[in-house]
Amino acid sequence: MKRLVLAFFFTLALAAPLAAVQPDEVLGDAALEARARALSHTIRCMVCQNQSIDDSDAPLARDLRILIRERLMAGDTDTQIRDFLVARYGQFVLLEPEKNAQNALLWLAPLLALLAGALVLLRFFRSRRAPKVKPLSAAEKRRLKELS
């Protein structure tokens, strides 16, 4: 009976999605494998909600992981592989958008926000420093005397 149950699961498993990075994908060359992992963290799984191919269970993600490793083995650079994927799937495949004119506003957003904020702060402090300490008026002096 137990055998039967296991057999049932095994057949089911064949039809079910595969898990993220499988042992049989891992390259023997540790340096290449590290590059493959780093690369696949930045590639979007096209059929998933919002996952990198490194995290995804989808068969397409597995195909891409294997593809990246094949290209690495063939001696491609990271840029070449990325360009290849973009040519095939469009910019959408990159989780880290390219730093080009189209995305300038995106990449500069943190800096612009900081600068704008700093400018506002600067103006704030400038405007506040203007009225230096005013001498006490006669009425205030009188009140001070009353208090002390």
Add this chain to the structure above:
Amino acid sequence: MTAELSHAALAIAFALAVAQAFFSLWGAWRGDARVMAVGPAAAFAIFIFVAASFAGLTYLYVTSDFSVANVYANSHSAKPLLYKFTGVWSNHEGSMLFWALVLAIFSALVGLFAGNLPPRLRANVLGIQGLIAAFFLLFILTTSNPFLRLEIAPAQGQGLNPVLQDIGLALHPPLLYLGYVGCSVAFSFAVAALIEGRIDAAWARWVRPWTLVAWLFLTLGIAMGSYWAYYELGWGGYWFWDPVENASLMPWLAATALLHSALVMEKRDALKIWTVLLALLTFSLSLLGTFLVRSGVLTSVHTFASDPARGVFILCILIFFVGGSFALFALRASGLKPGGIFAPVSREGALLLNNLFLSAIVATVFVGTLYPLMLEFVTGEKISVGAPFFNTTVGPLALLLVAVMPAGPLLSWKRGDALAVAQKLAIAALVALVCAIAVFAINGAPLYPMIALAVAMFAIAGAVIEYATRIALFRVSVSESFMRAAGLPRASLGTLFAHAGIGLTLLGVAAEGGWSVEKIAHVRPGEAIRIHDFDVRFRTWTERKGENYRDLAAAFDIRRDGITVAELAPAKRIFVMRGQQTTEAAIKTFGLGQLYLSIGDPSPDQSVALRAYWKPFVLLIWLGGVVMALGAAFSLSDRRLRIGVPKRAANKRLAAVPAE
């Protein structure tokens, strides 16, 4: 009957919300106390009716009434009882009803606890709360009615999405909603202040506890959601920069900024305009989050249903409240008088710097989340903005923020002594440096996590030093230090915990990112792999049966130094009804680190595809959140907030006279 009665209750609640909004605002306009008195009563009544409606839906779920479309689509009679309860808010309609319930709770609480507020301010606040409630109830009634009946009642429901069948669903959405919706109170206070065109330090004192409550729940909700994703999704990630995560992070960041700027306003009567703006912004971001999640404009794991009609409705709500409040702000803000003067190097200055960094982070997350949407709209080009972008942009900003954080509480108000503060923090810097060097010597280290580790240690040590300075530790006798600690306001404990909590979370993030170990391997029964100092031996495949699922589990023996320290059984879980499969990771905690096992599918030769992680100090990521929330709780229990503003005794006496 239950469904129809619950639906009716919701409709009555809507009518009451309209009444609450109209009479409160009109009464405040006219200055008529009798008209304004409608507000608190209506708020309480709305709470009763929405609660009744929500209880009705819960009853339908628990009794598995599949004649109701919503129950049919999201429940199953064989589902464990807990998930019949939590299933109520697992879907769009139910979660919107829950949203309305939380709003009703907050409005009722405002009505209850705001007795010492100036009557007009209170009426305006309740009026705005009523307006928000009216819009959302109308939204539910017209586009998202959870009580629709099916013409023919099916015998069985479709079951709940397996990923959601977890205790996490019982905690994460309620906490998050308490946080999101809690922000509405600060918003209503801000709009009320703008309507009156008058705002003072007392206003900040009233707003702060409400914001603290919202912030507390938001912090816990985000931490809880992060931990849930970590153990449920099966690859050990805890933050994905998913649009919906960003949607919850933005209000949290804005609320954090608001808490700090409100502090300046309360203590020094300064930064009024900015504080009001932040209060508007915080809830606007909450609404934006609701829009992003509920409209389905962004693809995300949280988007259950996308219906254009709903999206348009929520967009209208968004435009009305955000646009309306900001227009009011533009009209009235210049009338708010600036307050106390302070030098750039001062507590106020430090809090402004905090606000600068937090705002920059909010802006970055905002642009990053919405940029793909805008770009596609303008040029038709589709791009992705994912985790790598946010890590490179938000990361440095966050590190800067945390690095300057310890200086803030050490500076004095108005004019601070930078040199004295630097001297006090020298020890903290030394602690950070020693820790970083020690870790480097033992483990070697990548640069980025190394910096994060040093900054985290600096923040924790800095927070402790600040508290130690306050109680004059080591400068006076220990017993006197204790006396001083007892004499300090609880808010200073709040600062200690909140700031140390940030440091702890960052420490966890640094450790997870820099020193995690991962092993991926095929393991046959009887074989073992070694990870960190554990031997992970695969014993055998086993089968487990749950109420509505079956697990195919791989049993592992975990040994350290030859001694068995744990048995773990990660599994593939198959949900019988939906035929869906999930990965059930097995986790064992050692100290603050965790051994995390997750399996792929079995191979024909009975071996298992194993992904094993050793994640040192990973628990700190979430414990830090709990510590922060604890800080908020301490602050909330501060005498100043409990007793706070003197009671309006005269008013009370008037109100106590029974109406004839």
